[in-house]
Each structure stands twice: as structure tokens, then as C-alpha cells.
Amino acid sequence: MQTLAVREDTRVLLSQDEIPTSYYNIQSDLSEPIPPPLDPGTRQPVNPQSLERIFAKELIRQEISSERNIKIPEEVREAYAAIGRPTPLVRAKRLEKFLKTPARIYYKAEYLSPTGSHKPNTALAQAFYNSQQGTHRLVTESGAGQWGSALALASGIFGLKCKVYMVRVSYNQKPGRRTMMETYGAEVTPSPSNDTKFGKSLLDLDKQHPGTLGIAISEALEDTVTHDDSRYCLGSVLNHVLLHQTVIGLEAQKQFEKIDVMPDIIAGCIGGGSNFAGFAYPFLGEKLRGRSDARFVACEPKAVPSTTRGTYTYDFGDTAEMTPLLKMYTVGHKYVSPPIHSGGLRYHGKAPSLCYLINKGYVESVAYHQNEVFQAARTFAQTEGMIPAPETAHVIKFVIDEAIRCKERNESKVIAFNNCGHGLLDLKAYEDFQAGRLVDYEPASIQVDNYVS
Ligand SMILES: *Cc1c(COP(=O)(O)O)cnc(C)c1O
Secondary structure (H helix, E strand, O other): OOOOOOOOOOEEOOOHHHOOOEEEOHHHHOOOOOOOOEOOOOOOEOOHHHHOOOOOHHHHHHHHOOOOEEEOOHHHHHHHHHOOOOOOEEEOHHHHHHHOOOOEEEEEEHHHOOOOEOOHHHHHHHHHHHHHOOOOEEEEEEOOOHHHHHHHHHHHHOOOEEEEEEEHHHHHHOHHHHHHHHHOOOEEEEEOOOOOHHHHHHHHHOOOOOOOHHHHHHHHHHHHHOOOOEEEOOOOOOHHHHHHHOHHHHHHHHHHHHOOOOOOEEEEEOOOOHHHHHHHHHHHHHHHOOOOOOEEEEEEEOOOOHHHHOEEEEEEOOOOOOOOEEEEEEOOOOOOOOOOOOHHHOOOOOOHHHHHHHHOOOOEEEEEOHHHHHHHHHHHHHHHOOOEOHHHHHHHHHHHHHHHHHHHHOOOOEEEEEEOEEOOOOHHHHHHHHOOOOOOOOOOOOOHHHOOO
């Protein structure tokens, strides 16, 4: 039999029975609790029970849990297998060679999910726990559509209805993601819509209202509390979302063990923080327990510099001031994010647990402009063959810079990053980049009145 003449494997694979059996909860390894969400009126910690009308009970339990290992239900492990988990750990050998670096570069291929990002990892868990408690319908909002399409997929798998309020400009300008959600059976409504009182009040004033993410959140919440059979789902920021994403890092740990390699640098891009946390927290747990001295690096856009230029303070989670106050690095909930192509990285704050770890010095962060980021993405596409999502391109920029630094210092470090999405539905962004039409944005200063007064 002919065998393929590959001198060294570039893919580390796991079998389906090696899909993790528990999620990893980083709260268990911290010496104090992460600052809790506060009620904006009383400034007292929010009573978790008051959230039961909005979120599934099990998700609220996970949100406040300090157990280290939280069991993954068999049904969810099966669903993970159905969508292609475990994902490969890939060595980016051609990129290494192109950069002439002594560093070794590995990535976790989360872009291989059916919707093209890591988001189904939590969508499946959220849909499952909801189906278990008898929820019939899931409601959410979506900007660019990555989260909406993941929840639509998961709702289909667990037999739930799904309603997505999609910001009207995206609904009109990005029909690809909308069609994906509808193909999975979800109902997609441009927001503001006539389906809620709030949406209707805005449409009465302006029939062509372009919508914002804040408005879409408000509509999704109003819809949830006015339909008894419905619950709301979020795709990032909250502890339970980050928890579900740890399947990524737990698999990666097993894969690195198989090849007897220890990563020195672990990196990811951050919008709300869930794919970074999912990949990094299992490794960071080792560091918190004194068993590793790896570096952790989170990458964000200079246009929305939450962790590199923002303030660590209590702020609203949304523009519409409907959520509890969250302690996080934020550029302020009134910050108007510039129209960069990385829709997933335009969020004003970041996950409270990640912000806590940045504040304590366990995680570093860096920021980049979009032109340099797309340049890095092109280099990656031309060497490794896959076209990354604009969000993912931020971490690729860091990885390439770091590999060049390794060359200059002749250091053979192991760099690992989370390849969280492909860019095949974002080719307009590449088109604009290649035509020289991308603008690099950076705020001159972060206004104090962006914040809670
Ligand atoms: C949603 C998304 C992000 C940003 O969200 P995180 O919670 O920070 O992971 C980043 N990359 C891709 C591909 C996404 O879909």
C-alpha cells in the first residue's frame, strides 16, 4: 500500500471518546471570588434566582459555581461528536518555514465547526440544558450573525424553536448569515421590529431605523419575558459561556500531551473573551496551581481597546443599560465602536473572569490595527491554506510577530493559538483590504462619560 510521504505529522487527532467528560471551571483555582454582577439600582450583588425567568436554571447554577469540574452531559458530548469534535491541533509548519523561525506554532482548528467558529460549543450546551427543563423556544440577538447561526444550529439539534433579532443593517448587508440561520430553521427578524413594544416604538419614529446591538438585546429580552415557554441565550462574556468553551483547551492539553510538547505562549483574540478563555483557562489552571510558567496573551483591536486602554470598573453589559453591572475592563457602554470588519471584537467590555486575570497580571493583552491584521491573515492564508475570520486574524498578527521575535533572539518557543473562525463569509473585508479601502481607527481618548456615572 502507498503511504503518504509526510516526514512529520502536522495534525494531532483525538478519537471521539476522548471528547472531555467535564468542563473546567477556573473559579475553583482562584483565591477569591470574581467580583459579582451588581444590580444597577441598589448596587448590591444580583440574586441569581431573579435570573430564572431569563436563563435556564442549570446555566445560572454554572454561572455561580466554584466546582472545578462540571460534568458534560452525554447528549452534549454526542452533539459535539456530531459537529466534528474533537477538532485537530495543527502545526503551522509552512508558516514557520516562511518566517524562518525556530519557534514551533500550533493552532486549535475551531473554525472547522459547521458554522465556522467556536460558538456551537456553548450553543449546544445551552440548547440542551434548556430542552431538559422544558423550554420550547430560545431567543437571542445577533450582530454579524456568528452567534445567531450557532444557536440556530443547536436549536435544530435539540428540537427547539429559535428566534433571532438581527440588527437591521446587518440583516440587509449580510444576507449570508441570515440565510444560514433560516436554513437551520430559525426565525430571523430585523431589529428594530414590530414584534416587541420597544421595537415598535422605534419603528413608529423611523421606518428605516438601522438598529443597534443594544436595541436587539432589549427586544430579545422583552420577547423572552413575554413568552412563558422561552428563554434567552448569550454567546459570550458570562461565566457559563466561557465554561462550555473549555472543551477547546481540555482537548488541546490532551493533544499536547500526546506529542510531549508544552506550549510556552498561549494566545487568542478577544471580543467578549469566550474563545480565548475556552482555549487558555485549562492551561492557566496549571499556572495557578504552580505547575506551568506559560505566558498568556489576549489580542484585541486598537479601535475597541477595552483591556489595553479601558478602565477596570463596574459598567453596564449593554448599551441599552438593561443588564446588571459587570466588573470589567471597558471603554464604557456608551462607546461608539468604529465600523471595523471584526464584528465579533466590537464589544465595549470583556468577560469579568478574564478581566480579573488581566488585572492580576496572569494574562497580558495587546492591540492591533485592522490593516496589519489583514496583512497577517493573508500571510497565513498563503502559507497554511485557510482564510481566517477577521477576528482570528488579530491573534495571527501576534503569533507572526512573536515568531519573528523568536528568530531574532534564536529562541525555539512553542506558540499555541486558538484558530476560532474562518473568513469565508467575510470575503468583503478581504476585498476592501486588498483594494486599500480599510481605515485604521483609534480613539484619541476614552471619554469618562462613556461610563456609568
Ligand atoms: C464571536 C466571535 C469572536 C468574539 O467572541 P469571543 O467571545 O471573544 O470569542 C471571535 N472570533 C470569532 C470567529 C467569533 O465568531
